[in-house]
Amino acid sequence: MLELTDINVRFGGAHVLRDVSVAVAGGQIHGLIGPNGSGKTTLLNAISGFVPCTGTITLDGGRLNRLAAHRRTNKGLGRTFQNPKAPEDMTVADLLRLGEHGVKTLPWHTVAFRPWKAAQEQRQFNERCEHMLTSLGLDPGLLERELGTIASGDLKMIDIARALMARPRLLALDEPTSGMNDEEIDILLARLERLRESGLTVLIVEHNVRVVTDICDRVTVLSLGAILAEGPPGEIMRRSDVIDAYLGEEDDGEPPATPEMPPAETGHDTPDSAFRA
Template identity: 35%
Template sequence: MARLSSRADAPVLEVRGLTVRFGAFQALADVSWQVSAGKILGIIGPNGAGKSTCFMAATNMVAHTGTLWLDGEDASARPAHDLPRAGLRRTFQQNAFFGGMTVLENMEAALLDARPSPLAEAVFLPWREARRRRTIAERARTHLLAYHVPESTHGLLPGELSYGTQRMLSIALAAAPGARAVLLDEPAAGLGGPDMIALRSLLERMRDSGLAVVLIEHHMDLVMAIADEVVVLDLGRMIARGRPAEIQADARVREAYLGRAA
């Protein structure tokens, strides 16, 4: 199907009417949102609101109704494992790496996956493949440094990193060249102090580089400071959508966060 629009502000990622049921339980009901290049969309809501389910549906990792559009193309039927190569990447609440590979090797693998080597070239032109591998290694180092993963850690296994650096590595892998939209599931969880400052800088860098970023987060100060638009979920439904100042003033949002505790 043809692209819907070539406008610069056309959404990179758009979901329409996402609905998810687990048996008789409706986890998500008719949720729609979109994010354009160079923008950050925040998704917030109380525990159990359906935020992570929304990410699962938006990456075709769970059965759902509704549609998913990536760069104007209907991607609703694409298998989940095919979406990263198409430019839709995500992180998880729990860091996930190749544990037996170094930090640099993890990054190289992400770059190689985005641009796999032709088999014939690898077999019959080994010198060209060796040069390509050296180029990939240099790009991996440069990318890691840009994402606050120090060079002193590149030879370590991911499990040997501090928790904060693991989070940065997770984001760096998701945002490897070829990414168009990156979904971050609670990247600030467990972070504080300098790591939070580094994370905010990283998110701003991603936006400035032209990525479309969707952020699930419980740290409201972070979301309200950097998001261009915020969607609020409660009990699987979207109850508000707007700019941060509008969300902060919305009585429905205050009720969702505070009403049941009153």
């Protein structure tokens, strides 16, 4: 479904991604893991069209490299963000409308001269939103709530709902469980299982080891901008080099210090155009 070939990203003199090649099989959940600063979010940004890169990106056989971010969404790429941001006075319904904008909109003349048709479409849109929120374990009553009044865990689920409103063929998730409690994580995992059963392909950046081992069919490990390992999660989590880079402890028994995040990885803040995309 998604094929990345020799992806390289540079920011000034920093070589952030080095010859990264990954193949994500259709209908599977593919994990992307690694220590902080390893290039995971930068890779998602390259796939999404938010940072320039060299190499080849194809989605379901179609090349994405020269397409703007919103065009990639139209081609079937959905994306969530580690720290989703939107105006706090925007309602949940408004955000979901942005997610669906490139897929289904009424022409202006229909709204102007056939208001009954616009009212019917609005009712159908509300029904789709309520169904989407319910399927993610959220209260449909959130639709009219402003984003600034919603807890961070629910915001992550709402951001997933926004991406799904575009009806993607591949959904890229950037640390979706950060800020979630165990109950919310269980709901998300159950939903991801159903999405996989429906045929959706998922690429997930995740630090929660339980999530990776429970849900992923295959895992790619990044370290210092290059691929360190790839394979089934059970096999990957037993490799000594992965343990040393990602899961291990120092000789004194203390967890390894978190490396300082390079400038490229501070791109977790949502670009201004992200929700429009």
